[in-house]
Every structure is written in C-alpha cells, then in structure tokens.
Amino acid sequence: MYFQFLVINTKNFMIFQLQNYLQIFAFSTDFDWDFDALCIVFQSLLCNAxxxxxxxxxxxxxxxxxxxIFSTDGTVLFCKICNVKVTAExxxxxxxxxxxDKHINGLExxxxxxEKNNTQSFITDVPNKSEYFLDLTRTxxxxxxxxNKLENPAFSKFLEKYTNKQTPDRSTLRKNYVSICYDETIQMIRSYVxxxxxxxxxxxxTDANGRYVANVIIDTLEVGNIEVLEKTNHSTIAKVLDKSLSILWPQGIIHDNVLLFLSDAAPYMVKAATSIQTYYSKMIHVTCLAxxxxxxxxxxxxxxxxxxxxINNVKKVFLKAPSRIQIFKTMAPDIPLPPRPVLTRWGTWLNASMYYCDHFELIKEIINQLDGEDAVAVSKAQNLFSNVILKHNLIYIKxxxxxxxxxxxxxxxxGVPLIDSINIIQKIKAEIQKAPNQIGKIIYQKLSTTLNKNKGFKIISDISDILNGQGTINEIPDDLIANDLAFFKYSPITSVDVERSFSIYKNLLADNRRSFLFENLKQALVVQCNIFELQPYKKFDSVENWVCVKVPVFRHFFCFSRFFLKLLENVYFFPL
Structure with missing residues (x-):
C-alpha cells in the first residue's frame, strides 16, 4: 500500500524512471537498505518534478x-504593466x-x-521633428x-532633470512647431465639420493696439474666426463671414448648412445680414435678445x-479709499461693499439699484458718518440720501x-433649450406689462418696439412653438425643411459667446506681449482655445447626436473644446 501511494502521487511527474527503480527493488534482498535508497530517489524525483x-x-x-502582460524566467511571474513580481501559486x-486598480489604470x-503611436498624424510632411518638442509646444x-519661459534657467534645468531631454530654444519651437500645431488643428476641424x-x-x-477686430463664432461644430477690419460696416462684416466659412470649407462653402446668424442690433449688422441672406437662403438672422x-x-x-x-457717487466714495472701506466693514460686516456697475455690462446697473433698495438705511447711515468735506462724492451722496423720492424710486424699480x-x-x-429661452422673454414681457404709471408704460413700449424690430425673433419663436408641439410649420420660411427645424432645439438667441471671446483675445494681448506678431498670435490662439473646457449643450434627441459646444476662436483659425480635442491627455508631460 505504501508503494502504491507513492506511485499514485508521482505518476504525473516521472513514472518511467520510478518504475525502473521499483523493478530494482523487487529483486533486492536487503529490504531496509533499498527502502532508504528508494526514499532518497523519490525525494529527488519529486523536487525535480x-x-x-x-x-x-x-x-x-x-x-x-x-x-x-506577463513574462517569466521559469521561477517568477513578472507583470510588465506594473513592473512587479506576481504571486502565482x-x-x-x-x-x-x-x-x-493599479493594474487596470496601468493597462489603460x-x-x-x-493608440497614440499607431495613429497616423494629420501632418504627413513633417520629417525629422521631435515629438517631445511638438508636445511641449502644444502644451x-x-x-x-x-x-520665452524656456529661457529661464530654473525651468530649463527642471525639464532636463525630469525628462532627460534637451530643452529647445524658443525660436526653434516658434519657427518649426507652432505652425504644425495650427495646421494639425485646422485639418481636424475640417474633417469634423x-x-x-x-x-x-x-x-x-477695438483691441489694445487700435485695430478693428471682428469675431466670428460658429457653434455646434466648436468653430470660430477673427478678422482685422479697416473699418466696420455691412460690407466688411459680410466679407468676414464669407472668409471665415471659406476657411471652414476650403473646397466651397455649403450655404444650406448655415441655419442661424446672431449679432447685435447695430444697423450695419442688420444690413450685412440682409445682404448675405441672398446666398444663405436658409439662414435666420436674430439680433441678440440679451x-x-x-x-x-x-x-x-x-x-x-x-x-x-x-450709484455713481457711492461707487466713487469707496473707490481706492481704504479708510472708508474699513468704516464700512466695521458698521456693516455682513453685507458686501457697494457694487461698481459698468454700463456696458448687461444688468449690472439694475443689480446695483436693487442692492441699495435692500440696504438703504444701513448705507445711508454709513455715508452720513463720513466727512462731507473730505470728497465731493461724499457730499453728493449725503444730499441724495436726504431726498425722500430716492427711496420711493428704488422700491419701484425693485x-x-x-x-x-x-x-x-x-x-x-x-446650453439653454430654445423653448426655455423663448419662455424667459415672454415671462419678462408679461411682468413689465404689469408695471404701473406712465414710466411702466414707456418701459413696456420700449421692450415691445425692440422685439418687433427683431424680425428673426418672430421666426425663432414660431420654431420654438413647433418644437413644443404647439405651432404649425406653415408659419416657417419655405426654405427650411422639417429636418432643419429639429436642429434648433438648443439654438441660442444671444451673442454672449462673442462677447466672451473678446475677453480671451484681450487676455492674450497683455501689456508685456504687444510685440506679438499677428500671425504668431493667430497660431497661438488656435491651440490655446482648443483646450478650453466650456460647458457643452445637451445632445439633440434623434438628430445625429448633435452636440453644441460654445468656444471662442480667432483670426483665420478655429478652436475646439473638450468634445473634439483633449490635447492635455495626449501631450508628453514630465513626471515629478
């Protein structure tokens, strides 16, 4: 039984050699010696097995x-992804x-x-270019x-220490790699749109250098453009639009794909829209409702x-006046400083008037505590607060x-749906209509006149009714077909994105960067704007999963947001 047990447990290892030894044992007369020898043999065979x-x-x-994933030398199992030995018993x-998670993340x-190594580059005629230099430029x-930050010795040494690569000169990147990033983006945009x-x-x-600048925003395809104008009139605006779209479609503008044109209500903008609608027959011109x-x-x-x-005088009272600000914070620690509205910023004056209505008595007390002879603005503010009509007016406005x-x-x-945007306008119209006395009637008449001049607003309102299941398609221009109307579900009715684009443009034209050549400015902006993470629209229902993303872009180029380009996920970055 003992030998049968040994044979059974070693039959998968080296049965042939074991059987030979058992045959020797069967003819042996010295049982004890042969048994000990056989045990040694079994032990050796078992270890080898x-x-x-x-x-x-x-x-x-x-x-x-x-x-x-794995490799082995016969004794240990090594994970190539995690660079560790793995228990493999x-x-x-x-x-x-x-x-x-460590292995899963490493595998991703x-x-x-x-995928990056296997993806064919959009730019095929870039021989002998460093991928590190290209990724560094893009970043x-x-x-x-x-x-020029590359010329900082501390930063240059940091890069060389953690990347083990030579830090390039800024002129090398500007001359050889900036244009590649720009051309790469243009090609990807054209393919996508x-x-x-x-x-x-x-x-x-008008920018800081006195140039007339026209920004063009093209939405749903995350695209835009900027042009320098000799002057601003309807003909230059029409040319800018055509030039921008020709960059988008170099083989020929697809006029029927332009459905909506948003601008302010300046007369030359309205005239420009009227002239270009001859070529863009499906295009609706809506002046900004904001x-x-x-x-x-x-x-x-x-x-x-x-x-x-x-509002103007109290703003001056606390402007660059730390001692008065300290008095204000001491007497009113729980409320913010008086607002500083800018007339060109929408709604800021109304918000300021409501602020004074909410804190009228407290602000009046603080102003009266100040020395009226210290500044003219203080004296004027004290006189205004003594006027009883002022308080009544603030209450009426709020x-x-x-x-x-x-x-x-x-x-x-x-990303506001068109139905919701139209409802906002209708609601405010109903609220203002309720305003009493002659001033209320004048304000309502101003709103009605402004909306009536906006011919595109009537069309876009009818489209909103259709999307809401209430209107009829008979009220829509004949050039727009049913499939076109579905794309208006999330169409905007304001030009707020163009206004925001000017802020980004001016941010790049900082005081210490005025020597920026316009061609380099253009190419720098295209890559910079591609990385902006702006809030996208929701997807269109059953309309090709269309996604609208608002992104500003500038002169002769187009910009994307996270929907199309995620540059930081693809660039080389140095490990810390």
Missing amino acids: LKCSTASRLRAFVQEFGHN KRFAVQQHLSR RSKLQN FLSCNIPL ENKKLWVSIDET HALHRVAEEIRIHFPNVDEL ANFSTLATSITQLETS
Missing part, C-alpha cells in the same frame, strides 16, 4: 493572459492582481500610448505660457436720474423690474 511543474504553470499563465492570485495608459500654447449644420454669430470691437433686454434696462436708468447719480436682471443672467447661460 515540482520545479518542472512551476515553470510550466508560469508559462501557462503567460500564454493565457498574454505576453504583453494559484490562478486566483494572478486574477486578483489583474483586478487591482499602455493602451492609450499604443505651452494650450496653457497660454509664453515660449463636414456635412454638419451650424449657426454663426459675429461682433466687433442686448435687447439691456437696452430696456438702459431706458429704466434714463427715467431715474437720481438713482443713477447715487418691485417692477427685478426680474429683468435675472432674465439677462438666465439668457447668458450656455
């Missing part, structure tokens, strides 16, 4: 889970390692790196970091000059027009 079994088991794991231990990084441009519907928004301003409400707010300001004067400022803020939000 176990070694052979471990190596084969490890090789089996490598074969099962892949040579790209049981299959469960190997599976447990594979299920750990490995896949992304392989600097995306983060709005001037390339093919056969897509879109809307356009245009506005103009601008419209702001003009109504301006009408309110005109009819309450004493409130306007109070009671009848407080929703106007709220409505402007709501319209400034990105």
